Amino acid sequence: MKLPEKMLTALAAPLLAFSLMMCAKPNIKVDKPLSVVQEGTTKADTTAPGAGEAVIDPSTDLDLPDTTAGLRAINAITTTITVQPSQWMIDGSTLPAGAIIYIPAGTRGALLLKNIKGTASQPVIIVNKGGQVRFSASKTASYVFKTQNCKNFKVLGTGVSSTYYGFVMDGGNISVTMDDLSSDFEISNIEVKNSGFAGIMAKTDPSCDKATWRGNFTMANVKIHHNYIHDTGGEGIYIGNSFYQDGVSTSCGKVMPHDVKNLKVYKNTIISSGCEGIQIGSATSGCEVYYNTVLSPGRSPFASGQNNGIQIGEGTGGKCFNNLVKDAPGNGIIVLGLGDNTVYNNYIINAGEHGIFADSRYTPGPYFRFLNNTIVQPKGDGVKLNSTTIPMNVVVNNVIIRPGSGQAIHRMNSDVKLTASNNYVNDDVNTCKFVNFAGGNYHLQAGSPLSKAGANAYTYGVAYDYYGVKRTIAGAFDIGATTFK
Template sequence: MRIVAVILVVSSLMMCAKKINKIEGGPNSNADTDTETQINSSDPGVNCTYTVKPSEWFVDGTGIPAGSTICIPAGTRGPLLLKNFKGTAAKPIIIINKGGRVTFTEQATASYAFKTQNCQYFKITGNGNPAIKYGFVVNGGNIGMTMDDLSSDFEIANVEVRNSAFAGIMAKTDPSCDVATQRGHFIMRNILLHDNYVHKTGGEGFYVGNSFYANGVSLACGKVLPHDVANVKVYNNIIDSTGCEGIQVGSATAGAEIYNNTVRSPGLKPFAAGQDNGIQIGEGTGGKCYNNLVKDAPGNGIIVLGLGDNLVFNNYILNSGAHGIFADSRYTPGLNFQFINNTIIAPALNGIKLNSEIIPMNTVINNVIISAGSGIAIARNNLGVELTSLNNYVNNDINTCKFVNYSADDFHLQSSSPLINAGANVLPYGVGFDYYSTARPAGSTFDIGATEY
């Protein structure tokens, strides 16, 4: 284990805030996207506090001051473990590529390709060269990137992750007999995962938080409960060809948002039945899921097992092998599952399936459901499922929607669309914009579906 000696260098960090934009291009798009921290490490005004050598597989950040910039030189290298890096909210530690693309390569049988342990207030951002969208490439490992061992308050952006045997990007500390890892003793906070490209993974693309919020896990010391996750945002990512869910978020009890992501072909080789969905809002997770495109999931497009304060809106869910949206109440102390202004096309089973008896009310408003394979647009498990259903458009012909170019994923509406001005007012539910960030209503009345004309 090598102790890193550092010299504090006063650096002037170039900060550039940008508007959040919907990703329109593919993984090679250079379109402007939101990145909280834009730093060009080749800029002479930015100094590297520490440069990670190609031969270093482990760096201990003890003694590296808050606000430091850790540079990783361009080239192909082996795995990297960062431990004990501690910034502050005002002065996070920046980990950035220098001089071009950095590729971390590891065998799929190894536990990880890039890992943090006990790190806080840090940002891993592959935008060191503005000509390269994904300046960090993580290739291989059982888990491509894992933020582990009580890591918290971090951002991961502009990273490509591929060919992991299990998860692409993982963020959680599983509970153990060490009480520091258990609920009530640790909360993983302030997580930003954005503008990344995750593909060809053996398991989940993004795996955030523990999956077993309600019952925890049984260990030699008894049953232990996983930690909460607070203020997690997963957005502007492209996820393609994953073995299990494209995005899975669990135990996120406050401030969770999943938005502006494109999920294509998830669930290709699930480890077990029911792990082949597009987006999973897991046990213990509340918040919002919106403006996502989910295509060709063998299971459900979006599955909701959340807290009961869940708002799912403005999503395009295409060609799901099961239900477009499936909702089940497990650990659900909240009041409402709300499904508003989603467009669901050609699910093999129901458009929306509600197995959510515990929820006091399920709200289904302004959704488009086309060609449900079962012939049932909105299905309830039994009459004990409370439902408010308003202004939903159901049809078996996609052409009736009058999209500008549906086959090219252009979901704007033609002026003759029957969806225009046919919806209910959804401002009271907090839905004030559409899939393309157009304000609702754009006309005299609200439109049905994810796009406002």
């Protein structure tokens, strides 16, 4: 299936055409700074970095040039193999670093890759050849594509320039699984569909094998990007174990899941997942989730609380920004992370519960930060904070339109420490003056009340907007995910 690079905009086009005009005078306000609220006391926000945080330019690393072309040309003579349609397994024990595994166009069954070991500078590349490859298996099959004990490899559907998704993974309980101590890999330009459970899963669950335990194994340097995932029975993308604090009970006792470090999940489109569109757990450092589109997730959850858009789960820190989440039956974005979490520039539309929900579990870090998000018509609260053990919750520069509960920012109780300012709350999305909200064009028109009405969030790392437009370094910010230029 060929879909254009700009499919994100096209898919997001039919977004929430509604008019929320009220008969009474609309409730238009920009929140005054609340400082810190804790049982009537006021303290300074000590979470803002003095010298400024590292900022991320979202316009970089988003297009997809084939960076492996040179390596493939060099190694094409001596280190290539072609997987035949009849082969169900490749053991790469004897393959050298930099080898290329070609998979020829056509329809084939499931494939297992094991013991493939490249290096950081010479990864093993798995790529389609001659056209699109369709892997097909029943939903009851364990997998369609699986790796075991593989490191420093790339699965790329970029073998033919005219085919954007060179690999199609159709079926399997877990369609694509990076398993059994696999690490240091990249997955891009594949289509995943009709999964019995998860679309793409990347983790090694702890067992009685000590090699799987935290401290003995770390899954690191993972990039999952430019993929199209739809119609899955469970999560669209599922990375890392969900039980970072308490571990997993096994026949040999409780064992702790491995860390995930330096994880990048970006520019994926997930439509109609059974549970969360994206779920991340145990990603303890270097985690970034950005520029993803999640539409209609959680359509058939197997348990309560599994119907959110994006879940930043236990043991996960880092940044979640520039994502579009629409029509999640649960929360748009749920944050259960380490307490070094910054969530910004996201569009969260028509959530069935809260726009953003935060809860403190294993949270040794200093803050949850929710900055410059645009939240439209959640059925619950705009931002719901159950994060009682976090030293500081920062809610600044957010647009919150018509929360169903009537509460834009809702603290569970007075133990929730909060700094809130410059949030725009209204009952009517039209007052924001987006160019064409219903059509998915979220640029601001001249005269928008969001323009120049925010606090400067540059020092928090919010240097660009949803579209990659650079924000001002000094002076007033625009409120919400987009800036007027």
